[in-house]
Each structure stands twice: as structure tokens, then as C-alpha cells.
Amino acid sequence: MAVHTKPLKCKIGPSILNADLSQLYVESQRLLDNGADYLHLDVMDGHFVPNLSIGHPVVKCLRNKIRTAFFETHMMVSEPGKWVEPMAEAGVNQYTFHIEPVKDVIPLCRKVREAGMQVGLALKPGTGIEAVRQYIDHADMILIMTVEPGFGGQKFMGEMMPKVQWLRHNYPGLDIEVDGGVGLNTITACAEAGANMIVSGTAIINANDQKAVIASLRETVESSIHKCNV
Numbered sequence: 497m498a499v500h501t502k503p504l505k506c507k508i509g510p511s512i513l514n515a516d517l518s519q520l521y522v523e524s525q526r527l528l529d530n531g532a533d534y535l536h537l538d539v540m541d542g543h544f545v546p547n548l549s550i551g552h553p554v555v556k557c558l559r560n561k562i563r564t565a566f567f568e569t570h571m572m573v574s575e576p577g578k579w580v581e582p583m584a585e586a587g588v589n590q591y592t593f594h595i596e597p598v599k600d601v602i603p604l605c606r607k608v609r610e611a612g613m614q615v616g617l618a619l620k621p622g623t624g625i626e627a628v629r630q631y632i633d634h635a636d637m638i639l640i641m642t643v644e645p646g647f648g649g650q651k652f653m654g655e656m657m658p659k660v661q662w663l664r665h666n667y668p669g670l671d672i673e674v675d676g677g678v679g680l681n682t683i684t685a686c687a688e689a690g691a692n693m694i695v696s697g698t699a700i701i702n703a704n705d706q707k708a709v710i711a712s713l714r715e716t717v718e719s720s721i722h723k724c725n726v
């Protein structure tokens with residue numbers, strides 16, 4: 497059971513999906529050097545989503561090069577139960593899986609914890625918040641997707657913000673992540689709704705000044721957290 501009582505912290509986790517994957521280590525290290533708090537590694541199986549990306553062998557190679565950074569894998573796969581041990585062995589810190597294809601979510605949360613990883617539960621845009629309510633106490637973080645999962649560079653869906661607001665209102669200490677189309681033009685909506693973990697792909701990867709974009713995303717989120725605390 498997770499107790500969501502820690503003080504909220506803003507964390508920026510760039511998605512490497514649209515980076516030059518032939519340079520995965522260099523690109524990842526650059527993001528960390530430019531201020532990223534963690535790396536959001538998108539794993540796709542071509543079945544749950546219509547795209548393929550990386551799997552645990554690649555994550556393991558990256559971990560061999562980057563020893564200490566926090567790795568989150570966003571598991572866009574039909575059988576998330578299948579990859580828990582390989583991802584734990586590859587050095588993943590947080591295993592975020594979609595609840596939509598999973599019949600028994602609570603045992604899978606336990607399995608992830610027993611493998612030594614934190615639990616993230618992800619919701620596609622069409623999945624209502626009521627689908628995750630019963631599992632929140634078994635998770636460390638809830639991910640509200642702000643695009644249909646599968647591809648980077650899509651348009652942010654502002655209509656997902658009521659889900660974030662509901663979570664923040666009911667769980668003031670919960671880590672809430674947003675992912676999809678998040679950048680300088682959309683961060684205010686995310687921050688004001690209550691998201692504190694920010695995944696941003698193309699907005700950071702394509703920036704001329706990654707450090708400035710990461711700092712600006714952080715400033716917006718931290719100022720919202722501060723307003724809630726005063």
C-alpha cells in the first residue's frame with residue numbers, strides 16, 4: 497500500500513522517443529546534464545499501440561552507461577505482466593503500465609513492487625478516472641495520457657485536465673504525471689491542474705536550448721505547487 501504523504505516535488509522527465517536513437521546514451525546523458533530529473537523510456541509492442549520502440553535489452557545497455565539516473569519505463573504493451581522481471585533486471589526504477597489491458601491490476605502492482613520497482617498506473621485518454629480509483633493506494637504514481645499513446649509529437653489534449661484536477665483534489669500528495677504534447681505552450685494547463693511529474697518529448701529534444709526549456713517547465717510547475725501550499 498502506498499501512502500501519499502510526501503511533500504510534492506516537481507520532476508521533469510524527458511521522453512527519448514523522438515531523440516536520435518542511434519545516439520541513445522549521448523542524448524540521454526545530455527538531457528540529464530541539462531537538468532532532467534529522470535528519463536521516461538517509452539516501450540511499445542506494436543500491439544497495444546501501433547508502433548514499436550525499445551525493449552529491456554536496450555534499457556539494460558543504457559543502464560550500463562548511466563548508473564545512477566532514475567529510469568521510468570512507460571509500458572505501452574498488451575501484456576505488462578510479462579516484462580516485469582526483465583525490466584527490473586535491466587535496472588528500471590519505476591514500471592508504469594497501462595491498466596486497460598490488465599485483468600488483475602493489484603497483483604501486478606505487487607509483482608512490480610516485489611521486483612524492486614515503483615509502480616506507475618497509466619490511463620489512455622478514453623479511460624475515465626473511475627477506472628483507476630480503486631488502485632491508487634497500490635500505486636506510487638498515476639499517469640494521465642494527454643495524447644493517444646503510440647507516437648511523439650502529437651497535439652496536447654487539454655480536455656484531460658479534469659482528470660488531473662480530480663486526482664490532485666482527492667490526493668494532495670500523489671505523484672501525477674502528464675505525457676503527450678507537453679511543452680512551453682501547454683505546461684501552464686498541466687501545472688494549474690496539479691500535475692507534478694512532467695514528461696516532455698519533442699518540446700525538449702528539438703529545443704535549441706534544452707536547459708532553458710527544462711528550467712522553464714520546472715519554474716511553471718514549482719510556482720503552482722507553491723501557490724497550493726500558501
Ligand SMILES: O=C(CO)[C@@H](O)[C@H](O)COP(=O)(O)O
Pocket residue numbers: 511513514536538570572643644645646647648649650675676677678695696697698699
Ligand atoms: O508515451 C508517449 C507517446 O505514446 C510519449 O512519452 C511521447 O513520446 C511524448 O512525446 P511528445 O508528445 O512530448 O513529443
Ligand SMILES: [Fe+2]
Pocket residue numbers: 511536537538570675695
Ligand atoms: Fe510516454
